[in-house]
Amino acid sequence: MKRLINIVIILVVTASTLTGCFFNKENPYPYRGEYKELYTAAIYSIPDAVGYMHHGEGAYNSAIYVWERDDYGRTLFSYCEDYGDQIFGLVVCQSYDETNVYFYPDDNYVLTIIESEYRYEGVEKDHLKNKTEAFYTENKEKLKTDNDWNKPLDKSKCVSYPITDHKILDKNTKKLSSTECNKILNEYSATLNLSNPGKSPHRYNNVLQVDAEGNTLHEMYGVHQHYDNPDWKKTDEYTWYSITLWVITDKNGNYDKENGIMVMYSKANESDKSFVYDSLEVKEFKSRNNWKYNYEN
Incomplete structure (x- = not known):
């Protein structure tokens, strides 16, 4: 055996x-x-x-x-x-x-x-x-x-x-909870004027990067089912709306509501969620949120 x-x-x-x-x-x-x-x-x-x-x-x-x-x-x-x-x-x-x-x-x-x-x-x-x-x-x-x-x-x-064989982030880095992500996603989706959107769009979130002072770049993905008629519940009677946000928080999870959110993807009824971004836009986003690079001395 x-x-x-x-x-x-x-x-x-x-x-x-x-x-x-x-x-x-x-x-x-x-x-x-x-x-x-x-x-x-x-x-x-x-x-x-x-x-x-x-x-x-x-x-x-x-x-x-x-x-x-x-x-x-x-x-x-x-x-x-x-x-x-x-x-x-x-x-x-x-x-x-x-x-x-x-x-x-x-x-x-x-x-x-x-x-x-x-x-x-x-x-x-x-x-x-x-x-x-x-x-x-x-x-x-x-x-x-x-x-x-x-x-x-x-x-x-x-x-x-x-040098590593997989991505490693500090285990003490604060990851946003589902409740925190839903709050942020709902605040953004309120600007979209969706019809009767669901209240819990959050699907997943990840920590992407951490700076020298513990400021953290997060990614969160959410999907809203929104209805033209609040009584409709059948799957063919609502529209999917997908959202990917990047959010920078301090080490305690607080973020600037005006400058701390970057919309990466925001579309209805799209099966392809692929997106690319300009590194300069990411750099400027970090600058607006006092990102501190851990430069070599």
Whole structure:
């Protein structure tokens, strides 16, 4: 019996290795690819990066393709963690050593949506390269300028993170409750003049980033069922309205009602919830909320 169990384990591990898929019902799904340092730079640069391609019971490694390296160790690369959402990123990592990566926060990435015929399985060789080559060509010069390409390294402009195989946030970071999220979502949806909206739109929320003083960037997703007639209850008699908000709170969960909310997605009856954003808008949003980057000394 013991021998049979060992054989089964070997078969599962072998299958996982050959397909590039690993199985784990609990987060995190660790990155097992070639570029652990670049992976770390990407997941801490792009606020809503989760760090893996999730599919069913398993997950796949995020995809990375290196375009260029400069004379001082900077790396310009493409990154994708979900071919299904068709969201691709171009990222610059300033440098890395045996333990840490360094990058310019909110100046080192740009995102786009590119049609991808693949989701997870059966991805063609060089899929990421082929899909993002035009995007790279169009955006590389600005990214290089913003990130001091081929100039001596200036770590005083960098933040750093320990090299990791999954995204880690301080376990003491306050996560907003469902009640708090419903309150924020309802305050926003009150501006939409929906007909008889539901009172509990909250579906999920995540902590995205934390600054040097405990200010926290949250993402929350909500769905309203709103009715033209309050007596209607059938599923074909209401409209779905989907909302994704980013909210910055202090370490106690308080936020500025005028400046602390950024609307990322707000649409009715849309099945595709994919969205991209401009890193400059994120940087300005943080600035309005006194975000403190943890720069290197």
